[in-house]
Amino acid sequence: MKRIVISDLHIGSNYCKEEQLAEFIDNIECDELILAGDVIDFIKVPSFTPATAKIMNSLQKFDNIVYIIGNHDNTFEECVGHHAANIQFLKRHEFVDGQRNFRVEHGDDYDISWLHRHTEGFLIKIISIFQDLIERTFEVDLTTWWANRKIKKRKLIRIWDIINLNSDVDVFIMGHSHQPEAVIWVDEDQTIKTYVNSGDWVHHMTYVDIEDGIVRLRKYQSNNE
Numbered sequence: 453m454k455r456i457v458i459s460d461l462h463i464g465s466n467y468c469k470e471e472q473l474a475e476f477i478d479n480i481e482c483d484e485l486i487l488a489g490d491v492i493d494f495i496k497v498p499s500f501t502p503a504t505a506k507i508m509n510s511l512q513k514f515d516n517i518v519y520i521i522g523n524h525d526n527t528f529e530e531c532v533g534h535h536a537a538n539i540q541f542l543k544r545h546e547f548v549d550g551q552r553n554f555r556v557e558h559g560d561d562y563d564i565s566w567l568h569r570h571t572e573g574f575l576i577k578i579i580s581i582f583q584d585l586i587e588r589t590f591e592v593d594l595t596t597w598w599a600n601r602k603i604k605k606r607k608l609i610r611i612w613d614i615i616n617l618n619s620d621v622d623v624f625i626m627g628h629s630h631q632p633e634a635v636i637w638v639d640e641d642q643t644i645k646t647y648v649n650s651g652d653w654v655h656h657m658t659y660v661d662i663e664d665g666i667v668r669l670r671k672y673q674s675n676n677e
Contacts, residue, residue, distance in 0.1 A: 453549060456480055457556060457660035459488035459627025460652035462524065463507065464498020466587045467654045472674040474506035476657070485514045486545060488627045488650055489522025489558025496524075514538055518545045522558035522628065550665015552622040559628030559649070562614050593654065611635060615647050623667055625650060625660055632658040634669045 458476075462468045492498060511517060517539045521528050531541040545556040587593065615635070618624040623646040632651030639645050646667050651658030661668045 453484070453663070454482045455484045455486060455547075455549070455662040456482045457486040457488050457625055457650050457662065458653065459520075459522070459558065459650045460490045460630055460654065461487070462490055462493040462652070462654050463504060464500055465493040465496055465654070466499075466591075467593045468493070469653050469657055469674075470501060470503035470507065472657055472672065473653050474503045474510065475674055476659075476672050477507055477510040482514070484516040484518060485511075486518045486520065486556055488520045488556055488625065489560070490524040490627065491519065491522070492525050494525050494527045512538070516540070518542055518556075520545055520556060520558050523560040523563075546621070549662055552665040553620075554623045554625070554662070555618055555621040556625045559614075559626030562617075562626070563628065611647060615645070618647075619645075622646065623648070623662075625667075627652065630654065630656070632656050632669055632671075634667075 461473060463470065463473075515538060519528065519539050519541050521532060521541065521543055528541055532543055534541055543557070545554075547554050611633075614626070615624065619639075622643065625648045627650045629649060630652040631649055633649045635647040637645055648660055648667060648669055650660045650669070657672045657674065659670055659672060661670055
């Protein structure tokens with residue numbers, strides 16, 4: 453069985469690479485597509501394009517889509533545990549592949565920044581609307597800047613802490629930080645463990661390929677660049 457994981461698409465935002473994303477989704481084949489959060493940027497004021505329609509049409513070809521709720525699309529939170537056509541909404545996705553235990557989350561639960569922990573949804577929405585206005589007016593990518601700032605200021609739990617919190621699985625995959633990276637190690641029981649961050653489609657255009665228990669972090673090379 454082949455699975456593909458993508459996260460942090462931020463469809464509707466000013467900096468989503470929608471043309472490249474539409475091309476990618478149209479070209480890939482897999483048994484299960486996992487959308488690991490922040491797929492549609494509802495927290496801002498999303499603006500959709502013909503490329504958005506291409507993406508939505510291409511998604512219909514997949515038999516199974518898992519939509520993991522992120523902090524930018526938590527509008528769907530009430531849908532967790534339910535299906536809509538070929539889409540299943542979840543907070544986390546766990547499965548076994550190649551005799552390895554996998555867990556996929558968005559990753560915002562590991563965000564320890566003050567803004568993330570202490571502001572209510574309505575206030576976040578107001579802040580995000582102003583952010584969206586600034587991005588579109590001055591053509592600056594504040595989303596990527598903020599993600600990089602949180603990493604530099606250690607507002608995200610360190611990778612090894614995230615790994616320890618998910619030590620009951622062999623492979624843990626998340627997004628949220630927009631930083632594609634992978635760590636592979638052997639634990640004290642001589643079991644191969646893997647941590648992967650799937651990156652984003654605002655800047656990196658990366659995805660995770662899973663087949664027969666083998667995990668690969670890849671960068672999409674678009675014909676539209």
